[in-house]
Amino acid sequence: MTGPTPAGLALALDDAARAARPIPPLTDAAPLGLAEAYGVQRLATERRCARGESVVGVKMGFTSRAKMAQMGVDDLILGRLTDAMAVEDGGTLDTGGLIHPRIEPEIAFLLGSPLSGRVSPYEAARAVSAVAVAYEVLDSRYQDFRFTLPDVIADNASAAAFGVGPWHDPVDVANLGLVLEIDGRTAETGSSAAVLGHPLRALAAAARLAGTAGTGLEAGWIVLAGAATTAVPLPRRAHVKVASARLGRVEVTTR
Structure with a gap:
């Protein structure tokens, strides 16, 4: 790669996020390969950790076949989650520090043991x-x-914040209905089957991609499997609820 250094690109993205001030795409100024992009992501995360944050999991992106086709790609992407991104269930998220936030419903996995490399959904x-x-x-x-x-x-797969509802013992999440409500009105409905046909396939992909991103999936980490619906704009001063008949709900209020 020529032009700006990976550390310089990570600094630019970190500064943009902290100031809520958008910047031009990095590739407007210089070519950037996928391995180099994951390197920039890692360096930007290390900057957050140097300020006291801790990595608590990963999120998956492009888990919809339609989204892959739209972007002209044939694989998922991975981003990192830190404790500072987590919002307590029923808590408040300040969207004033975000640029153009969007929200989507997901299924979350809590890992009881490490996971890495090429594994099957069953594994x-x-x-x-x-x-x-x-x-x-x-x-x-x-x-x-x-x-x-x-x-x-x-840009860390556009990760900004996340919330998780009450944890349940593992159940079959192959085809769970999910409803996203904003101020009591249905904004999106979907199924966990939209995540590669089964969210466990996204979890298996997370183990594989973690190696590409220079990390493994650790016990105690959260894995967001990917969007069950299209992401929708997240307004200020709104109450948002994501609900599943089998897994309950998670709520957040914005300001």
């Missing part, structure tokens, strides 16, 4: 200690939500 399931309904807040740090695949990987 991935054996590492799961609990499951829950969840949401993820996305917030690209790029102007006009415009980016290439390496850009979004470098």
Whole structure:
């Protein structure tokens, strides 16, 4: 790669997130390969950890076949979750520090044992200690939500915040209905089957991609399996609920 250094790109993204000020896509200025993009993501996360944050899991992106086709890719992407991104169930999220936030309903896995490398969905399931309904807040740090695949990987797969409902003993999550409500009105409905046909396939992919991103999945980590619906704009001063008949609900209020 020529042009700016990986450390410089990580600094630019970190500064953009902290100031809630969008920047042009990195690839506008220089080519960026996928391995290099994951390197930038790692360096940006290390900057967060140097400020006192801790990595608590990962999130999966592009888990919809339609989204893959839209982006012209044939694989998922992975981003890192830190404790500072977590919002307590029923808590408040300040969207004033975000650029153009969007929210989507998800299934979350809690790992009871480490997971890494190429594993089958069945093997991935054996590492799961609990499951829950969840949401993820996305917030690209790029102007006009415009980016290439390496850009979004470098930008931590657009991860901004997340919330998880009550944990349940592992159940079959192959086809769970999920409803996203904003201020009591249904914004999106979908099924966990939208996540690669089964969220456990996303968990298996997370183990594989973690190696690409320079990490393994650790016991105690949370894995957000991917969106069950299209992400929708997240307004300020709103009450949001994601519900599943089998896994209960998770709620958040924005300000």
